[in-house]
Amino acid sequence: MSKAVIAIHGGAGAITRAQFSPEKERLYINALSEIVAAGQALLEAGGSALEAVSEAVRLLEECPLFNAGIGAVFTHDGTHELDACIMDGKTLEAGAVAGVSHIRNPILAARKVLEHSPHVLLIGRGAEIFAQQHGLEPVSPDIFFTQQRWDQLQIARAQRQTVLDHDEPIHPDTKFGTVGAVALDKHGNLAAATSTGGMTNKMVGRVGDSPIIGAGCYANNANVAVSCTGTGEVFMKTLAAYDIAALMEYGGLSLHQATERVVMEKLPALNGSGGIIAIDCAGNVALPFNSEGMYRGYGYVGDAPSVGIYQSQER
Ligand code: ASP
Secondary structure (H helix, E strand, O other), rough: OOOEEEEEEEEEEEOOOOHHHHHHHHHHHHHHHHHHHHHHHHHOOOOHHHHHHHHHHHHHHHHHHHHHOOOOOOOOOOOEEEEEEEEOOOOOOOOEEEEEOOEOOHHHHHHHHHHHOOEEEEEHHHHHHHHHOOOOOOOOOHHHHHHHHHHHHHHHHHHOOOEEOOOOOOOOHOOOEEEEEEOOOOOOOEEEEEEEOOOEEEEOOOOOOOOEEEOOOOEEEEEEEEEEEEHHHHHHOOHHHHHHHHHHOOOOOOHHHOOOOHHHHHHHOOOOOEEEEEEEOOOOOOEEEOOOOEEEEEEEEOOOOOOEEOOOOOO
């Protein structure tokens, strides 16, 4: 029996202590702690890693503080296009959706793709029809609206920039990224899940790393489960999530060495910023990021959740 553990992230970026009032910081810390605790409870009750990451990401999508589901960022045209991916390390089965606007919880649609489709990735209208056929009620994209994200789009449009939701020069108050979860269950199974609204002011039709297996999400019981957040195009070009697994499998690197290599060397070499969360098959946890902060947390079953926002802050 392994020591079950879950880790989550709510995006990485230029997040500094100076931007946060104590009240606001508490909001984030509480949200992260509650979601880690929900994942721990599920794992403690014998739930699978797949169930734990799916539920943790669903909760993150429901929380307007984070850029996924409710609270997702806007495209250039003022619409929402959401991406999500889930992967089961035991079977290497994966499911993903991209560019969806009428699904409240894209991670649940990704899971339907994993469980009920011969395919791995469905996009746009096809993904929405498939989700509906499998019991996910369509929603109006209005439910994703938050004033904060709308204001963020106006700033980005005025500056003619496509902006990662956490990058300068977006107002500090509006810096949040993708969400994700990785878990190891009692039976030694790993799973990973990632969900995002993408980048503020992105072109309609743009898809980032989050729904791409091996880029923003990867899990294999043989070595590691990984979920990423950051400059999506660079995570795609470096196959960041799979690269960590490959460095461990072929290079014999430890979890710590592999994640440091990718996050601190390979991504920055292409101007990639962001971070990853990863759990290896022995239950080790790594949460490295090369940005100023990353909303993150983890917890072994039976322990109190440990969460952080800035550099070297875990509590
Ligand atoms: N990686 C995400 C994307 O490019 C954005 C983020 O993590 O903030 O779609």
